[in-house]
Amino acid sequence: MKKAIIILTIVALIAPMALFAQGSKEASGPITIKFWTHEDVNRNPLELQYIAEFEAANPNVKVEYTTQASGKMADIVQTAFAANQGPTIFNLPISDEYAYIVNGRVAPVDAKAAGYADYQAIKSAYVDGTLDSVTVDGKIYGLPLELTNWAILLNKGIFRDAGLDPDKDYPKTWEDMVAVSEKIIQRDGDIITRRGFDFRYGYYLEWLVPMVEQLGGKLISDDGKTAIVGDDAWLKVLTFMQQWGPNGKNLGSSTYTAARKLFNKNNGDIAMALTGYYQTARIAEENPEFYASGDLMVIPFPQFKDAVKEVANCYYGHFYMVNAQASKAEQEAAWKLIGYLLSHGDEYLDKAALPQPTKKLFESPEYKAKPYTDVFSADMEKAHIMYYSENSAEMQKLLKSAVESVMLSGVSPEKALATLKASAQELIDEN
Amino acid sequence: MSDDREASAIMKKTTYRGIEKKQARWGVAFVVPSVLFFCLFSFYPIINAMFTSLFDKRILSLAAPKFLGLGNYIYIFKSASFWNSMRATLVFTLGTFIPLLVFSLMFATFIYNICGRRSRGFFQIAYYTPAVLSSVVAAAIWLLILAPPGLGNQVLNWLCRTPGVDRKWLANGTMLQFSTMLVYFWKYIGYFVILFITGLATIPPTIYEAATIDGSSKWQSFWRITVPLLKPTILLVSVMAMLQCLKTFSTQYLFTQSGGAAQDPINVITLNIYETGIRNQRIGRASAMSIVLFVIMLVLTFAQFKISKSDDVDY
Secondary structure: OOOHHHHHHHHHHHHHHHHOOOOOOOOOOOOEEEEEEEEEOHHHHHHHHHHHHHHHHOEEEEEEEEEOOOOHHHHHHHHHHHHHOOOEEEEEEEEHHHHHOOOOOOOOOOOOOOOOOOOHHHHHHEEEOOOOHEEEEEEOEEEEEEOOOOOEEEEHHHHHOOOOOOHHHHHHHHHHHHHHHHOEEEEEOEEEEEEEEEOOOHHHHHEEEEEHHOOHHHHHOOOOOOOOHHHHHHHHHHHHHHHOOOOOOOOOOOOOOHHHHHHHOOOEEEEEEEEOOOOHHHHHHHHHHHHHOEEEEEEOOOOOOOOOOOOOOOOOEEEEEEEOOOOOOHHHHHHHHHHHOOOOHHHHHHHHHOOEHHHHHHHHHHHHHHHOOHHHHHHOOOOOOOOOOOOOHHHHHHHHHHHHHHHOOOOOOOHHHHHHHHHHHHHHOOO | HHHHHHHHHHHHHHHOOOOOHHHHHHEEEEEEHHHHHHHHHHHHHHHHHHHHEEEOEEEOOOOOOOOOOOOHHHHHOOOHHHHHHHHHHHHHHHHHHHHHHHHHHHHHHHHOOOOHHHHHHHHHHHHHHHHOOOOOHHHHHHHHHHOOOEEEEEEEEHHHHHOOOOOOOOOOOEEEEHHHHHHHEEEEEHHHHHHHHHHHHHHHHHHHHHHHHOOHHHHHHHHHHHHHHOHHHHHHHHHHHHHHHOOHHHHHHHHHHHOOOOOOHHOOOHHHHHHHHHHHHHHEEEEHHHHHHHHHHHHHHHHHHHHHHOOOOOO
């Protein structure tokens, strides 16, 4: 009996290895493409329509289209890949996707399947530099769904309600932002009931780093060996955030509902939000009265008064990528589908306000005539792609920790900077 | 003589199976599925984590991981982040486990002594209801309550006649820790109340009657009869509550991800494991932390069992 129990236990321990072990597969017969993407009320129905068209034209291909909340996508996709169960096609911001390239988890673009003659043709189709972040050793590993930067969306009605002229009094500098927010803000004692503006907490690589760069600082030195360069710049930004928060001027905080979630409602909760061009399409969809009211305005990313360099909010790209563990047939079908989807750049812009960074689109009169694209385009000229590397997520977390410590935990900017420097340097040295 | 030798030889050849062993076979047959399940979903992951903790394994990497031996353990024991997580976990556990134990016993005694069956049932349901909610829903509800304009501030300001004061439930480090303890306490108190009520029901009322006849007050009966005889239940509740507090994750995760709360004050060990393994992709290091947590839980559980065995009470 004891022997039987021991044998059974050993079998129970070994059995999972047989069950879960998987290598790459070679498919035969009908092809199923698992397509995972983030939720977008405007883009998802558009892509489902294109997928139906693609399936009709390619009867041996079936596409399973799954959407998740954007905040959850990185974890879900990563967990799936860790179990070798990753989707055939997926998209994430490049800061999350880069690790997939360096770890060989995604396949290079099949130019012909995607509708291009060769890699040179792909590069020629896109705005210069757009594909740099997904090009490694001469191979391109993704095609851009969108290239997005953030500017400030402004609600003119709230400005007027606060006695301000939105066309003249909109904030051009961060110092203006503080002054304007102080005029717009309403409180019940300490509790804010209407904010002028609030930051996009959690996404510090996108907006905090440009603020530091405006003052001459850097996240990483040019040679890539030193982290957190320019102490004065970093101190000034951390002090600014400390003053912004509940222990300073109390103009906003991460503990209030995110600005971009309230802005669309036009309920008088928030006057300005830092967000992308895609938000305008969401406003048109969710609150058409607000969209058509003429009270929506877009202003450039503010600069510090004593900025040494004009830097706008970083842009980031979402790239469609293909799982390297998918069979050759699945990869080819996947690139064919991606090529088909992305050939509808005009409709992505019209219906989902997602500008694909193709030369054809960016230089078209139609794009330039779209409302608000002029501000986003002008800001993009002054911006660079957000920091991406295998450890982007860790770097993001370190910045989050630094800002939270000064804003919420009462830590001095000097101490927060010292901790940030040490941790970020350790991260750079480890990798 | 030869008959004895023959009988002995037959005995040696024949394997004697008593009735107890025959019955035991059925017991083993019923237990084997659970053992298999445990081996597959608990034992195997523990062994796998122990093995992974010896390597520098990255979650997305297909390359063979580099063997570090105890390198991951040395790193985490030198890491300020790990010790902050230990502090956060210890503070949370002590701040939640002790009130859970004390108040669940108090509420159970109160409910058990209510005369009406309906009233007793009502209170049991009222206390237990939060336990059936998922942790995600519970955290989402409390995030709305504890947000600056939420009910938490409004009710407290009304009670204390302090309009407009922001208690910074999610902003201040100390208040944030208190908030997570409050949510956990609210969610799980009912579960342990029910366990105590079950334990109280096993104590024969005749013992209380005899004590009353002998002149014992309610307070004396509680300390001299109820608590000693409830020891097995107290042990069960204390072990379960302590282990659950050490493993807490969803409240802290949701508070920091959805609620915008600062992470460092409530960066409990499980949250650190998640961040290290999933966000930072260092699954080897995360495995080392989870083994350390496992050892801590094992040691504390063993200690609790040892302490409780010291003076068992029989009647």
